[in-house]
Amino acid sequence: MTSDLPLQILGGISAREFLRDYWQKKPLLIRQAIPNFESPLSPDELAGLALEEQVESRMVIEHGERPWELRRGPFAEDVFQNLPERDWTLLVQAVDQFVPEVAELREHFHFLPSWRIDDVMISYAAPGGGVGPHFDNYDVFLLQAHGQRRWKIGQMCDSDSPMLDHADLRILAGFDETDDWVLEPGDMLYLPPRLAHFGTAVDECMTYSVGFRAPSAAEVLTHFTDFLAQFLPDEDRYNDADIAPVSDPHQIQMDALQRLKSLLDEHMGDERLLLTWFGQFMTEPRYPELVAGEELSERDFLQALQDGAVLIRNPSARMAWSQVDIGLLLFASGQSRLLPEHLLELLKLVCASDALHQENLAQWLADDDGRNLLWELVKQGSLEFADE
Numbered sequence: 329m330t331s332d333l334p335l336q337i338l339g340g341i342s343a344r345e346f347l348r349d350y351w352q353k354k355p356l357l358i359r360q361a362i363p364n365f366e367s368p369l370s371p372d373e374l375a376g377l378a379l380e381e382q383v384e385s386r387m388v389i390e391h392g393e394r395p396w397e398l399r400r401g402p403f404a405e406d407v408f409q410n411l412p413e414r415d416w417t418l419l420v421q422a423v424d425q426f427v428p429e430v431a432e433l434r435e436h437f438h439f440l441p442s443w444r445i446d447d448v449m450i451s452y453a454a455p456g457g458g459v460g461p462h463f464d465n466y467d468v469f470l471l472q473a474h475g476q477r478r479w480k481i482g483q484m485c486d487s488d489s490p491m492l493d494h495a496d497l498r499i500l501a502g503f504d505e506t507d508d509w510v511l512e513p514g515d516m517l518y519l520p521p522r523l524a525h526f527g528t529a530v531d532e533c534m535t536y537s538v539g540f541r542a543p544s545a546a547e548v549l550t551h552f553t554d555f556l557a558q559f560l561p562d563e564d565r566y567n568d569a570d571i572a573p574v575s576d577p578h579q580i581q582m583d584a585l586q587r588l589k590s591l592l593d594e595h596m597g598d599e600r601l602l603l604t605w606f607g608q609f610m611t612e613p614r615y616p617e618l619v620a621g622e623e624l625s626e627r628d629f630l631q632a633l634q635d636g637a638v639l640i641r642n643p644s645a646r647m648a649w650s651q652v653d654i655g656l657l658l659f660a661s662g663q664s665r666l667l668p669e670h671l672l673e674l675l676k677l678v679c680a681s682d683a684l685h686q687e688n689l690a691q692w693l694a695d696d697d698g699r700n701l702l703w704e705l706v707k708q709g710s711l712e713f714a715d716e
């Protein structure tokens with residue numbers, strides 16, 4: 329089984345061992361996870377991204393008495409000229425959506441569901457820079473890309489952990505250091521959710537954070553029930569046919585609770601709707617405006633492929649597929665489609681799609697359901713023609 333092979337990216341343990349012993353449980357330091365790693369992006373290029381309107385960026389600047397000032401991007405071009413020599417960090421979110429070489433890093437994590445990955449955030453720090461001791465509610469792989477960064481890790485935290493009184497940043501009031509490592513380019517640190525950590529740039533450095541996402545129980549409940557409610561007619565109500573005469577009319581009796589529970593079970597227990605909601609929710613793009621799609625006739629679509637055009641996944645799109653009793657579900661950027669079983673290999677191809685063209689699509693373009701699906705995905709914006 330490939331999941332039992334030792335992986336360099338995990339320091340020589342297998343995906344199975346990593347998932348059993350570390351994932352969501354404890355940190356793992358991996359020296360030379362990607363040997364001789366060189367950042368595909370320079371500090372200047374990262375700074376350039378932080379000037380752009382559609383890119384989410386922030387800067388954390390430490391001042392002697394007023395620690396950790398947060399500034400939000402997009403930044404003006406001259407901002408970098410007026411920064412101190414030390415003690416600041418620039419953080420740019422979702423760089424994988426803008427730089428294909430950064431998106432390729434996600435391939436190292438194919439032993440986990442791709443819909444669990446949130447984004448690749450990149451930070452650049454001047455010597456001494458850091459965002460303060462904190463915890464995140466997500467798993468993260470911190471890959472050192474340039475220069476050295478010291479990472480300290482500490483206690484497990486939760487929403488009751490004491491925080492500094494800070495308007496913009498969640499900084500821990502206490503930090504019980506358990507380990508301290510200096511990471512070199514190519515080294516990587518895996519951190520489970522809620523573990524306190526604190527990174528400081530030893531020299532000018534860049535760190536890539538491959539961040540994961542997991543919906544909170546509160547999100548699952550509110551979003552799923554909102555989704556469900558769309559399908560429920562107003563007349564579907566609490567029902568007490570066959571109620572026994574009550575002894576005290578002011579009492580809410582246990583049989584009312586049982587009726588309520590069966591009403592909930594009837595709807596919440598609908599697995600197909602739960603899966604449909606979950607697939608839609610987990611493939612919701614981070615920046616929906618970047619999955620805009622285009623008006624395109626079927627004729628022009630087919631002609632473009634015939635002329636040698638290549639289809640790729642829109643880097644801002646998210647896709648996943650699943651199987652249900654009545655067919656296949658494809659989730660593409662927050663939308664779901666029920667599709668016939670014979671499209672299984674096409675769905676896999678589309679979800680993994682790096683390059684789809686006349687040759688590898690031939691069989692599917694000859695199939696009405698397949699051709700239609702591809703055309704719909706281009707119009708929706710999840711697939712797009714690559715610029716040659």
Ligand code: SIN
Pocket residue numbers: 417450451458459464525527535537
């Ligand atoms: C950083 O890269 O500076 C911060 C990443 C983190 O601690 O979440």
Ligand code: CO
Pocket residue numbers: 462463464525
């Ligand atoms: Co963090």
